[in-house]
Amino acid sequence: MGTIDDPSDTEVLEESFLSWIDVLILLSVLGIAVYWLFLRKKKESGDSNNIRTFSIEPALLRAVSETGFISKLKSSGRNIVIFYGSQTGTAEEFAARIAKDAGRYGMKAMVSDPEECEMEELTKLSEIDRSLAVFCMATYGEGDPTDNAQEFYQWLQEGAAELAGLRYAVFGLGNKTYEHYNAMGIFVDKKLEEMGATRICEPGMGDDDANIEEDFITWKDKFWASVCEYFNIEKSGEDISVRQYQLIVHTDLPENKIFTGEVARLNSFKTQKPPFDAKNPYLAPVKINRELYKGSRSCMHVELNIANSKIRYESGDHVAVYPTNNPKLVEQLGKLLNVDLDTVISLKNLDEDSSKKYPFPCPCSYRTALLHYIDITSPPRTHVLKEIAEYTTDEEEKQKLKLMGSSSEDGKNLYLEWVVHNCRSIIHILEDLSTARPPLDHLLELLPKLQARYYSISSSPKMYPDSIHLTAVLIEYDTPTGRINHGVATSWLKTKTVDNGNCPTVPIYVRRSQFRLPSKPQTPVIMIGPGTGLAPFRGFIQERHCQKKEDKPVGEMILYFGCRKKSEDFMYEDELQQYVESGTLTKYYLAFSRDQPQKVYVTHLLRQNKEEVWDVIGEKNGHIYVCGDARNMARDVHNIILEVIQEKGGKSRQEAEAYLKRMESQRRYSADVWS
Ligand SMILES: Cc1cc2nc3c(=O)[nH]c(=O)nc-3n(C[C@H](O)[C@H](O)[C@H](O)COP(=O)(O)OP(=O)(O)OC[C@H]3O[C@@H](n4cnc5c(N)ncnc54)[C@H](O)[C@@H]3O)c2cc1C
Ligand SMILES: NC(=O)c1ccc[n+]([C@@H]2O[C@H](COP(=O)([O-])OP(=O)(O)OC[C@H]3O[C@@H](n4cnc5c(N)ncnc54)[C@H](OP(=O)(O)O)[C@@H]3O)[C@@H](O)[C@H]2O)c1
Ligand SMILES: Cc1cc2nc3c(=O)[nH]c(=O)nc-3n(C[C@H](O)[C@H](O)[C@H](O)COP(=O)(O)O)c2cc1C
Numbered sequence: 001m002g003t004i005d006d007p008s009d010t011e012v013l014e015e016s017f018l019s020w021i022d023v024l025i026l027l028s029v030l031g032i033a034v035y036w037l038f039l040r041k042k043k044e045s046g047d048s049n050n051i052r053t054f055s056i057e058p059a060l061l062r063a064v065s066e067t068g069f070i071s072k073l074k075s076s077g078r079n080i081v082i083f084y085g086s087q088t089g090t091a092e093e094f095a096a097r098i099a100k101d102a103g104r105y106g107m108k109a110m111v112s113d114p115e116e117c118e119m120e121e122l123t124k125l126s127e128i129d130r131s132l133a134v135f136c137m138a139t140y141g142e143g144d145p146t147d148n149a150q151e152f153y154q155w156l157q158e159g160a161a162e163l164a165g166l167r168y169a170v171f172g173l174g175n176k177t178y179e180h181y182n183a184m185g186i187f188v189d190k191k192l193e194e195m196g197a198t199r200i201c202e203p204g205m206g207d208d209d210a211n212i213e214e215d216f217i218t219w220k221d222k223f224w225a226s227v228c229e230y231f232n233i234e235k236s237g238e239d240i241s242v243r244q245y246q247l248i249v250h251t252d253l254p255e256n257k258i259f260t261g262e263v264a265r266l267n268s269f270k271t272q273k274p275p276f277d278a279k280n281p282y283l284a285p286v287k288i289n290r291e292l293y294k295g296s297r298s299c300m301h302v303e304l305n306i307a308n309s310k311i312r313y314e315s316g317d318h319v320a321v322y323p324t325n326n327p328k329l330v331e332q333l334g335k336l337l338n339v340d341l342d343t344v345i346s347l348k349n350l351d352e353d354s355s356k357k358y359p360f361p362c363p364c365s366y367r368t369a370l371l372h373y374i375d376i377t378s379p380p381r382t383h384v385l386k387e388i389a390e391y392t393t394d395e396e397e398k399q400k401l402k403l404m405g406s407s408s409e410d411g412k413n414l415y416l417e418w419v420v421h422n423c424r425s426i427i428h429i430l431e432d433l434s435t436a437r438p439p440l441d442h443l444l445e446l447l448p449k450l451q452a453r454y455y456s457i458s459s460s461p462k463m464y465p466d467s468i469h470l471t472a473v474l475i476e477y478d479t480p481t482g483r484i485n486h487g488v489a490t491s492w493l494k495t496k497t498v499d500n501g502n503c504p505t506v507p508i509y510v511r512r513s514q515f516r517l518p519s520k521p522q523t524p525v526i527m528i529g530p531g532t533g534l535a536p537f538r539g540f541i542q543e544r545h546c547q548k549k550e551d552k553p554v555g556e557m558i559l560y561f562g563c564r565k566k567s568e569d570f571m572y573e574d575e576l577q578q579y580v581e582s583g584t585l586t587k588y589y590l591a592f593s594r595d596q597p598q599k600v601y602v603t604h605l606l607r608q609n610k611e612e613v614w615d616v617i618g619e620k621n622g623h624i625y626v627c628g629d630a631r632n633m634a635r636d637v638h639n640i641i642l643e644v645i646q647e648k649g650g651k652s653r654q655e656a657e658a659y660l661k662r663m664e665s666q667r668r669y670s671a672d673v674w675s
Contacts, residue, residue, distance in 0.1 A: 069112050070121045070128070076353045079130045080109035083117070085137040085149030085184060088451045090208075091173050094216055095136045097383055098223070100244070105224060106236045109134075115148035116355060119155050122197075126165030130231050132200065133166060134223075135188050138173040142664065143183025153184070156191040166197035167230070169223055171204040173212060177631040177675045179638065182206075201226035209631070209675065211416060213381050217407040241390050245347035247441040250363050258344055259364040261372035263322060263507070266361070274310040277509050278452070281322055282309045285503035286496045287467060295568030298474035299532070300493055301458075304506060307466035315460045315539035316515035316672070319468050320452040322507040323489035325377065329427060330370040336430045339440045341367035347445060359445060366440055375448045377425045377488055382407075382415055384426070384446045387438070394435040401436065423479040432481075453489035454511065456627060456672060458535035460542035468510070471535040471571065515625070515672040521547045524555040524622035526613060528637055530562035530591065530602045531569075533628020536672060538572060540625075545584040556616065557584065560602040562591035603636040613641070614648030623668045630673035641669065 069081055080102050084095040095111045102109035107130070125131045138146050145153040155161075170192070172185015182205045189203040204219025206212040228234060250258075262268045264279040276282035284304035292299040304319070313319075334341040346362035360373035370376060386405025392398040404415040418424065426447060430436055459469035474494055475487025496504045517540050518525065527537040537559060548554045559576070563569040570592075579585035589605040606613065616622035626637050638660075645656035663669035 068121045069110070069117045070124050072353055073110060073125075073128055073131070076108070076110070078108040078110045079128050080107055080132045080134065081125070082109055082111050082134040082136065083114045083152070084111065085114065085135070085146040085152070086173075087138060087140060087146040089449050090212065091136040091138045091146075091171075093381075093448055094171060094173070094206075095134070096244075097216075098134055098136070098220065100242060101220070101224065103242065104235055104239065105227060105233060107132075107227075107233075110353065113148055113355070114152040115150075119152050120161060122163060122166055123161050126167075131167065132227065133168045133197075135168065135170045135185075135192075136173065137170065137184045137188050139178070139180060139182055139184040141180075143180030143187070145184050149184070153187075156188065156195075159191060159195055162196055163192060164196040166192070167200050168192050168197050169199065169201040169203070169226070171206065171216065171219055171223075173206045173208065175208040175630075175675065177209045177635070178673075179635070200230045211420060213420075214412050214416065217382055217412070221407050239386075241387050243442065243445065244350060245359060245441075245445050246350055247439075248346040248348055248363075250344040250346065253344055253363055257363065258368075259361040260368055261324070262361060264361065269507070272309075276309060276311055278320065278511075281320075281507035281509045282306070282311060283505035284309070284468070284508045285505050286498060287503065289493070289497045292471070292571040293569045295565065297569065298476075298494065299569065299571060300470075300472050300474065300490070301571075302470050302472065302493060302496070302506075303459075303464075304468045304470070304508060305466065305503070306468055311468075311510055313457055313461055313468060313510045314512070315457070315462075315517060315543045316536050317457050317513050318454045318511045319457050319470055320454050320509050320511050321470075321489055321493070322372075322452045323450070323492045324371050325374075325450065325488060326486065326491065327371065329376060330367060333370060333376060333427055333430070334366065334440075336427065337437060337440045337443075339366055341365060341370070345369075345441065347441060360449060366444075369444055373450055374444055375450045375488075376427065377485070378448065379419045379424055380426050380429065380447065382411075384443075385415070385419070385429075387442065387446055388429075388436050391438040391442075392433065392436040394433075397433040397435050401433070422481050423477075423483075423485055424481065425485075428481065428483065450488070452509075454674075456515075456532075456535040457510075458538040460539045460546065462546035463542040468508070469538070471532055471538070473532050513672065514667065515627075515670050516667070517543060518555075518623050518668075520555075522553045522555040524557070524616045524620050525625065526558045526560070526616055526622065527625045527627075528560040528602055528606065528633075529625075529627040530560075530633060531628055533626075533633070533673075534559075534561055534571060536627050537625070538575070541576075541579050541585055545579060545582065548582075548584055554584065556586040556620075556622070558586055558612070558616065559588040560591070560606055561588055562593060562600075562602040564592070564594040566590075566592045566595055601633070601636075603633065603640060606637065606640050607643075610640075610644045610648055613644045617641075617663065617668070618645070618649050621668070623670070624663070626671040626673065628673060630671075630675040634671050634673040638671075 073081060082095040082098050084091040086092040099109035099111050122133060125133055137149060140146060170185050170189040172182040174182030185203055185205060193199055201223045206215040256267060259266060263281055268280055269283055272283060284306055286302060287305045288303040290301050292301050342365050344363050344365050347359055349357050360369060382405050385401045389398050389401035389405060392401055403411045455470040455472055457468055458471040472490050472493060474490045477485055479485055496506060515536060521544060529537045541557060544554050544557060576588060591600045591602045591605055593599045593601055617624060626634050642656045642660055645651055645659050646653060651659060660669060
């Protein structure tokens with residue numbers, strides 16, 4: 001453990017640099033814009049026009065490393081490079097775990113962000129003895145890459161490079177509830193093979209709807225077995241814990257050098273400067289936070305003030321919210337581990353070649369790290385349990401943790417039951433295993449980062465240019481161990497109420513989506529959005545209402561909305577009624593699933609109206625939108641639309657599928673779904 005008191009030793013971003021950095025950034029943005037608009041040759045493949053329902057576009061600048069990854073590998077004596085395509089950190093975490101394992105096989109690995117690399121260099125990887133490239137790739141939307149893998153994806157689509165001699169393995173991260181399951185992992189694997197590379201292990205496919213952790217550790221074992229076979233090597237080292245970061249305790253840092261929850265730039269919450277994006281969120285004052293439900297559940301209608309922020313949005317965009325963990329849970333964790341939470345620390349990467357110097361903004365206090373940067377409520381992954389075992393004195397507890405941290409069948413089953421099914425967080429684990437007491441700094445290194453939560457914006461900028469509305473259901477559930485778990489973001493948003501004119505703030509940025517109304521206001525639309533799936537359609541309706549007031553010819557708007565009980569969770573009932581009366585909303589179909597003995601869903605009503613659906617999509621060239629539950633509802637709607645095209649459009653199943661695919665690529669069928 002080291003001590004640093006001199007602020008100049010820390011690598012925080014200083015306010016004073018901003019003026020010339022701003023200029024540099026502006027010039028870079030201009031340069032990139034010119035390059036994209038005029039110089040870049042786009043070789044698009046046949047399906048490149050496919051609709052992207054989930055594209056995440058924070059305006060971040062690309063920071064290609066000065067030295068390529070090949071020279072880095074060579075100069076540091078490494079032979080494995082692991083790339084990740086990650087939006088919410090899982091693929092990145094998996095990549096780091098593979099890298100950590102490499103030492104046990106006498107190999108040395110490096111984790112790299114494809115966005116920061118010239119991926120053409122893959123053609124040169126075979127220059128390094130026993131070299132290997134691993135790709136941990138997550139899929140989003142309609143089989144789309146993550147933001148940081150967009151350019152790599154395009155490069156692969158072009159397929160111009162010759163990759164003979166490159167050895168590779170792919171682990172895809174996906175979720176079976178989505179139509180394009182693991183499409184990115186599958187694409188990368190196939191494309192690399194087509195470009196001449198050698199697959200040394202069958203691709204792994206992680207399913208986040210089931211147990212992606214189990215999929216990963218099962219694949220990881222197979223992967224290392226293949227590596228051993230391919231290179232004729234054996235596992236050399238023991239499973240010893242290797243720390244990635246060094247703890248540094250600061251004793252005399254001035255307050256203005258210590259992060260207090262900022263996402264990237266020190267003091268950015270004190271001096272807010274546009275443009276606002278994922279790395280520079282805007283502290284939006286809450287104007288209104290009101291309850292939409294009447295029963296036992298809670299759903300919040302939140303209005304965020306964006307006046308003077310220069311933030312622009314469109315109906316259908318998402319707002320990303322950076323939440324804070326519950327301070328009571330943070331205190332509880334501090335007590336369990338007997339730590340003074342006000343201690344100011346940095347965790348410094350021991351790997352000097354890594355582009356990531358710290359796991360989260362440092363220096364900060366333990367309290368700040370636990371409140372703002374670290375996920376302390378999700379069930380911890382198996383490698384965390386394995387590491388905690390080393391700090392457990394009771395032999396029975398130690399063996400239990402070791403078993404769950406292993407990839408044996410018994411271990412996987414115990415982990416699934418004891419941690420996942422019982423919804424145990426790290427706090428619950430430390431409560432239930434009284435001798436497991438890891439140092440907090442090691443835990444901070446192991447636990448995943450706290451992620452921003454996304455919400456479909458439920459307003460239109462035409463009606464509300466100065467505010468963004470969101471509609472969020474409070475997550476609260478009983479666990480099998482008798483505890484009550486609370487959703488991080490929604491339980492925190494619940495506390496953000498306006499009190500005596502005091503408006504609390506919420507760090508946000510807007511993420512552009514492709515979920516858009518047709519460009520012509522007269523095009524008819526069908527919107528299917530049960531529960532919070534109604535959110536973006538509230539924005540759509542407002543948008544058309546404003547257009548109508550401007551005397552624009554506005555097309556039919558048909559809404560399918562469903563909730564449990566009319567008297568409890570029929571959100572925005574009065575507003576919808578008014579839009580029907582004013583003629584903006586042509587009609588709505590309502591499915592109150594629990595108001596009668598048998599379930600009635602939006603999908604039942606849609607099935608009853610096949611004639612009308614075909615009239616809109618087949619005769620009038622209209623658009624269909626689906627929002628909300630990805631698990632069942634979106635898939636059911638998709639199948640019903642296929643039936644409509646077959647039955648009312650007189651097409652075969654195959655023709656109907658092609659018809660729907662075409663609708664998707666023309667953005668006439670769009671889904672904005674989550675699970
Ligand atoms: C593109 C997009 C748009 C979205 N739009 C909206 C929206 O408009 N409105 C909205 O309310 N949400 C929306 N969401 C979901 C939202 O982003 C958050 O996931 C949600 O609010 C929960 O966040 P949280 O931090 O409160 O819960 P978390 O702390 O993240 O906890 C949620 C987790 O708890 C677990 N969980 C939840 N319920 C149970 C249960 N009954 N039993 C066991 N485990 C459970 C699940 O693992 C779940 O993932 C959207 C998501 C995406 C990706
Ligand atoms: N990741 C998260 O933490 C998170 C947060 C918010 C929402 N969500 C998910 O988002 C979805 C919407 O949540 P919500 O709370 O807004 O909705 P909700 O109130 O749970 O559901 C809205 C309505 O949809 C009905 N429904 C259930 N299954 C359906 C199906 N297959 N087809 C059509 N309708 C169906 C429900 O009926 P019954 O309930 O009576 O069956 C209810 O009437 C849910 O899937 C939820 O799990 C996830
Ligand atoms: C909005 C959203 C869209 C998604 N779309 C897909 C998809 O089309 N296909 C798929 O297989 N998985 C999809 N997923 C699942 C993610 O790929 C999966 O959760 C993965 O583990 C995320 O990895 P990351 O944390 O590294 O970003 C989606 C997840 C979300 C939240």
